Amino acid sequence: MSDSVPQMQISGLGRYVPLVAVLIGAGVGYYFFRDYLSFQALADNREALIAFRDANYLLTVGIFVVAYALIVAFSLPGATIATLTGGFLFATFPGALYNITGATIGATAIFLAAQTSFGARIGARLEGSEGITKRFKDAIDENQWSALFLLRLVPAVPFFVANVLPALFEVPLRRYMITTFLGIMPGAVVYTSVGAGLGDVFARGETPNLGIIFEPHVLLPILGLCALAALPVALKAIRGKKGV
Template structure:
């Protein structure tokens, strides 16, 4: 780990920051150029063509879908919710959820790695060398990384790209980031993929799905319960003073 950190610090600023600069530029351009293409209206208008292409080229459709979803997440493009709905619409609730979670995790890991390459290790070095309040905050985060990672993934109000960048700036290990991302996004992905799986009937009635369904009590309360469960080790340690058993 030390050698890897040293290698990152030895890289030129161009090498360190280039991935995040590229991601930022593509995200900025995509926010304006792609918003009409990665939208619910675009999905509704092209649904028959998408279904026909899927039926004729299933494997190619799966690969193309995963690639597009990964690019959407990696470059923080508009349309992540629509991509999740499309996964359910094209592949059903079960297989669609698997594809959505896998694609989102890959994309999140790519942007996490880019941010960590540019700033993560340097910020960690500065925080490690600090004292006072900053040092105490850093120590608390280090001791409770698992709880923090699951918490920011489960809370619906935390934007997905924010949950990708915060761990990078805290130099969270890649393995820990991947595991917490994959498991932490399952509840939300399952909800919206299931909504996507029912879009056929919604389209037939000329209606629009309820995108705020995740905030309805019968769905939100179980997710909040998982959030509480994720921070339970922190609460227990605060009361007992014991070390984080997940560390």
């Protein structure tokens, strides 16, 4: 791959330190903060959050982005609530930008942890394999941009899976970060816009519609982007058959 970056090699048990740190952080974070990463917690503290934002806007942005990155990096439950909070505090824009930035930083952290701990070794084994496994690895390598965008765009793919799976296929860090930032943008904008309207939801004593991304007027455009991302793969497959 022409734009690949050197993989950091760590020998012995040291390679597992990042993964262990993520697992410990996930356990500690879940135990201490699970009650704070909920819609009810947001509803109960909304006035205090708004007051703090109004008095310390830049500090609030910094704290929010770091908190979002930690939630994603440690795979804590509450990423959706964090996205809603971004919209609630900062509106659809720049709230979506803050959400995407935090999510990309967190996703990159867990990608690097997985790559350092076991991704590079598994990738090397896949590269040296034969048969259908090697063909599958080669197909991913030849269409990495499309595959990465599809991982991010398809709503059914869990965010954690999309963070870790690329580490197994020796995806270059720069390519991973670009496709993550751009690929999560549609879903992030949708949920951020839901968060931007939480003031009215709170006033009515209701809960937001988190299934909005599966409604036709939202899902169909995202599926269209998925088809666009898959188009290079389909064209290459067609050309390959014609050349046989």
